[in-house]
Amino acid sequence: MKHLSDDDIAQELEKLVNAFQPTSMQKEKVRRLVFHPPNPKKRFRINSLLPSIVSLIVLLWVGIGLYVNIGGSDTTNVTASWDGMLLEQSSLTSPTRYVLEFKGASLTIKDDFLGSSFISNKVDREAYLRGYKIKEPLLIPGTYENYTMTQNGSTYTLKVEGETGFTYNLVKKGPRILVGEDGVEYSTRIYLDTLEDITDDITPERLEIAPQNEHTFLIEWGSDAMDRGDHDFYTQEHGKLVVSTDFDELQRGQAVYYHMPSSVIAKNPAVPEMYIGRVVGLPGETVEIKGGQVYIDGKKLDTFYGKATMHGLGEEEYFNMVSSKVIVNEQATREYFNMNMAAVTVEENTVFILVDQWWRGSDSREYGPLPIGEIEGIITGTAE
Structure with a gap:
């Protein structure tokens, strides 16, 4: 064993002290802990929030009251x-x-x-x-x-x-x-809130002369099912009808030339195989007739083809203009003007068809919505 002198022991002790001497960073940390102790954690106490919660509830009730009495009062x-x-x-x-x-x-x-x-x-x-x-x-x-x-x-x-x-x-x-x-x-018996009536400002009440092209063909028509008082669509009165096959999507009000369902012809062989009617209900809509008036999805169809007519005349006009001697059965005639039809849903790829003079023709009231594929074309007018 090596013998250490007093000087050697003193040097070794100094080395040992230096090894355990704290760094300046450690000294600063101790100083902060001593002179600036951390804030103690605050405990959550529900009682301290009660005043705020009560105030919030009161404000909510006041807001609701103001909405009901002011903003929500739309009487x-x-x-x-x-x-x-x-x-x-x-x-x-x-x-x-x-x-x-x-x-x-x-x-x-x-x-x-x-x-x-x-x-x-x-x-x-x-x-x-x-x-x-x-x-x-x-x-x-x-x-x-x-x-x-x-x-x-x-x-x-x-x-x-x-x-x-x-x-x-x-x-x-x-x-x-x-x-x-x-x-x-x-x-x-009538719909509530029918202020948003469905109108049609495009479809003309009378047919006009229409041009012809490679997408059109001519037909003759002799039925008065579409008569609006001027023998509308009647070939002997206004000439042949122009039918156009150039259409992508059918519109309400369009008169169409189509194949009559075989079920109708089976019941009445006198009904022509090719027929004319007007598109009233479109795919996805619900059609109903109440008191002689057509409703689409609960909205009144406020158009010249949206109600029961005779030669284009409504009930009151008809009885005012037509002599009572001509009217065979007044009660039956009034029942016609006020006819009802249960709501019918128009499925996809079908349309609901009505003739203009309901009492003189066959339409969707009898055979239901018509498949669009049965339509040959739309009537655009009469030939020159």
Whole structure:
């Protein structure tokens, strides 16, 4: 073993001290820990947030209230449009069969079901009502004056003034379906909210002379199914018709030349194999006739070909202009002008066809939507 002198031991101790001497960076870190201790972690306490949460809820309720009373209040007076409206109870959930008739400034409520059996002392009223979901409907039969009808979204509010006045809310559940606030369901004979009528400013009411080219051919037509009072489409009156095969997509209002479905000819061999009709319903649409008026997807088809006519005349025009001696059966004629047809959905690659004079021709009312492939061309006018 090497013997170390005092100087040697002192040198070795100095080396040992230097090895454990902290660096300047370590010294600075210690100084910060001593003189600038870190902030303690804050504990989350729900109580500290309660005032903020309450304030937020209050602001939300105020905002909703302002929207409902100001921004969301889009109430419109629609009383005038309800003149002539008839509501008939369609649900069987109450001991009533209400009929509401709006006429002028008066409202008449009738109950076509309330009879002697209901009010008889021999009948156990509670047992009688047990079978109905709605035991006490709100409306009371009678005639009421000075009513108003307002609309806010899908809700209609009926308000009757006077001593016997009342307020009754109806919610629209379909184009012709309303449900009262007591749960009673009603149906109407005409569509609600038909302000957005479908119009046609392109289709001419009378045929004009049309040019001919390599995509056209001529046909003769002798039926009055398309007669609008001027023997429209009638070859002997206006000449041959020009049919164009140059079309990509059919448009509403176009008169088309097509193959009549064999099912129609089988029933009536006198019907021509090739026929003319007008495109009324397009693929994807729903067509319905109510009271002699065509509706497309619930919207009124406000066109010259959108309603029942005779020689181009509507019901009132017809009875005013035609002598009663000529009219064989007035009731049947009026029923024609007010005919109904259940809603029909027009499938893809088909169209709904109507002749202009419904009582004199065959169309989609009989054979349904027509496949587009059966159409040979569109009538563009008459030949020169």
